[in-house]
Amino acid sequence: xxxxxxxSEVSSQIAAGEVVERPASVxxxxxxxxxxxGAKNISISIEDxxxxxxxxxxxxxxxxxxxxxxxxxxxxxxxxxQSEDLFHIQTLGFRGEAxxxxxxxxxxxxxxxxxxxxxxxxxxxxxxxxxxxxxVGAPVGTVLRVENLFYNVPARLKFLKTDVTERRxxxxxxxxxxxxxxxxRFKVTDGKQATLQTAGDGDRRFILAALYGVEVAxxxxxxxxxEEGLSLTGFISPTSxxxxxxxxxxxxxxxxWVQEFSLTTALLQAYHTLLMVGRYPLTTLxxxxxxxxxxxxxxxxxxxxxxxxxxxxxxxxxxxxxxxLLAYTPVASVSPQMWGTRTTPSEPREIGIDWSVAHDENxxxxxxxxxxxxxxxxxxxxxxxxxxQRSFSNAVPLLRLIGxxxxxxxxxxxxxxxxxxxQHAAHERVLFEKLMAQHxxxxxxxxxxxxxxxxxxxxxxxxxxxxxxxxxNHFGFEVEEFGTNTFQVRAMPALFAGGDPSFALRALVEDxxxxxxxxxxxxxxKLAARVCKRLAVKGGQTLTNEEQRALxxxxxxxxxxxxxxxxxxxxxxxxxxxxxxxxxxKGPR
Ligand code: ADP
Ligand code: MG
Numbered sequence: 030x031x032x033x034x035x036x037s038e039v040s041s042q043i044a045a046g047e048v049v050e051r052p053a054s055v056x057x058x059x060x061x062x063x064x065x066x067g068a069k070n071i072s073i074s075i076e077d078x079x080x081x082x083x084x085x086x087x088x089x090x091x092x093x094x095x096x097x098x099x100x101x102x103x104x105x106x107x108x109x110x111q112s113e114d115l116f117h118i119q120t121l122g123f124r125g126e127a128x129x130x131x132x133x134x135x136x137x138x139x140x141x142x143x144x145x146x147x148x149x150x151x152x153x154x155x156x157x158x159x160x161x162x163x164x165v166g167a168p169v170g171t172v173l174r175v176e177n178l179f180y181n182v183p184a185r186l187k188f189l190k191t192d193v194t195e196r197r198x199x200x201x202x203x204x205x206x207x208x209x210x211x212x213x214r215f216k217v218t219d220g221k222q223a224t225l226q227t228a229g230d231g232d233r234r235f236i237l238a239a240l241y242g243v244e245v246a247x248x249x250x251x252x253x254x255x256e257e258g259l260s261l262t263g264f265i266s267p268t269s270x271x272x273x274x275x276x277x278x279x280x281x282x283x284x285x286w287v288q289e290f291s292l293t294t295a296l297l298q299a300y301h302t303l304l305m306v307g308r309y310p311l312t313t314l315x316x317x318x319x320x321x322x323x324x325x326x327x328x329x330x331x332x333x334x335x336x337x338x339x340x341x342x343x344x345x346x347x348x349x350x351x352x353x354l355l356a357y358t359p360v361a362s363v364s365p366q367m368w369g370t371r372t373t374p375s376e377p378r379e380i381g382i383d384w385s386v387a388h389d390e391n392x393x394x395x396x397x398x399x400x401x402x403x404x405x406x407x408x409x410x411x412x413x414x415x416x417x418q419r420s421f422s423n424a425v426p427l428l429r430l431i432g433x434x435x436x437x438x439x440x441x442x443x444x445x446x447x448x449x450x451x452q453h454a455a456h457e458r459v460l461f462e463k464l465m466a467q468h469x470x471x472x473x474x475x476x477x478x479x480x481x482x483x484x485x486x487x488x489x490x491x492x493x494x495x496x497x498x499x500x501x502n503h504f505g506f507e508v509e510e511f512g513t514n515t516f517q518v519r520a521m522p523a524l525f526a527g528g529d530p531s532f533a534l535r536a537l538v539e540d541x542x543x544x545x546x547x548x549x550x551x552x553x554x555k556l557a558a559r560v561c562k563r564l565a566v567k568g569g570q571t572l573t574n575e576e577q578r579a580l581x582x583x584x585x586x587x588x589x590x591x592x593x594x595x596x597x598x599x600x601x602x603x604x605x606x607x608x609x610x611x612x613x614x615k616g617p618r
Contacts, residue, residue, distance in 0.1 A: 038133075047330070051188075052075075052080065052198070052199060055419045056073060056079065056083055056202055057107070057129035058131065061285075063087035064213065068088050068089035069088055072086045073086075073216065076200060078199075083174075083175045084174045086170065101128045106122065121284065128335070133157035139207040143405045191345075200224070203217050205240065205546050207240075212224075216333075234246065235245060245311070248270055250265050251262065254348060261316050263313050265296070280312075281313075286332070289334060296310070299351040300354065333339060351518045380422055425448075425585055426502070428441035429443075433452070433572055435568075439580065439581065445478060445602075454599040459583040460564065461593075462560040462587045465557055475520045475521070477519060487514070500553055504560075506518065536562065566580075
């Protein structure tokens, strides 16, 4: 086929494909335009999940009659003049593409009036073809009406999901924008029914309820932190409230919804060791940063951004979220119905626990399977986050030792009932926090071995260990290469005195993959967690009363006593109240 220039119709449909993927993308572009126009009220009407109609009416600055045609043209914008402007964008839009794109794949009507004009003007665009600008009576502001989306691109129509899914995408979008702009009144109408209405009074809690449901909203923790030109505000779920995927992790950067991998990772690290494997928090967080420190022009729908100082933002987000989280972490409590449920030895980690999760239908709260492995450590965090604020609510109460059962669990009494503590998980937590605390103070007491131990590792592991040797010294190990794939251990962290050195070395390189984590601090936390896991007392090991008591005391002193470094619970709690119900002293719940 000969090469030829595409007709403007085809090229604009190709361009539209990038910006307008589904009805929710239209809602997004139009809402962003209204916000850029300084609207205080934004009304969105939807029909047939946005296929038949999407209308966004605002009371913003409006578009002058003589600029209407330009507004609908490609690469026409009032938000940017020269390319340098790209690096301090203050508006949500800047590409000048949305209206042109939407107009090329629908029947679009723009009605608008600026405050200085006596009357408004209207322009219709049908599948990319503009009509004439007409004068009409209209209030100040803009009404953007998009009918029969994709009527001229049937292939696109076929890609749309069910009405419910498309509707949900629109709702998710508008509620999040409403949360990001609590001073703007949003109203969504579906057919004749109003489905969302916010007060525009700056109060985010109410909008949160619209987004997550009242029960969930009540439990969300507030984040509010600022530092050197950075600010993070918003809400994150407590560790008891999780979902099985990352879809509910939302970030806004400078008022713009982004799907930014690095931010999600930073957030997950804040939850590190506090969540079960494969569980993810619900969050809506707003990061504000100087416009020149973020490049917003890296993605067609502006869904991704790039930061100038990625590391600084990463650790700020992680610390701010961690702080909010550590201020509140509940103990897992056993629900009376579950108490006494037998678990077969083949699935010893399946415990029925009432995670006190709100019973929101969207929340996946089936019983959770404990994972004993390192997989939970996929998201690590710099050690400094571990000793964030220690708050009363996060602490465990003073516990009175009762004894050990099955050589595996420690039974203790607290002011509010019975605590069952998994000695291995608890000891792992204690060792991990002690080690990281010493590490942060840069003084890990080391203890020389009476006779140095020589350890030979498989080639792959030996290679991994060689690359980690400098880190090991930070941890009070003295290890050196001693021939091919062989190492000599001369000293160990005093904390692990008496532990098997070859066991410790093997733990360090277990499943170690090259470059598995980018930050040194992450590697260190991960290595520390692995060693602690290997050298912690095991289930099935009988402990003396003194050892049991010491473990309880140490656990009480931990920052995050309720989970092991891999995220498994260290304890379950049976409240006096639950006991009374079990014994029929109180009526059932
Ligand atoms: P961009 O937002 O990237 O500038 P758009 O195609 O979305 O590009 O809009 C083009 C221009 O039309 C905007 O720059 C703005 O001047 C004007 N405009 C669009 N929507 C509105 C609105 N709701 N209120 C006022 N002006 C608007
Ligand atoms: Mg725009």
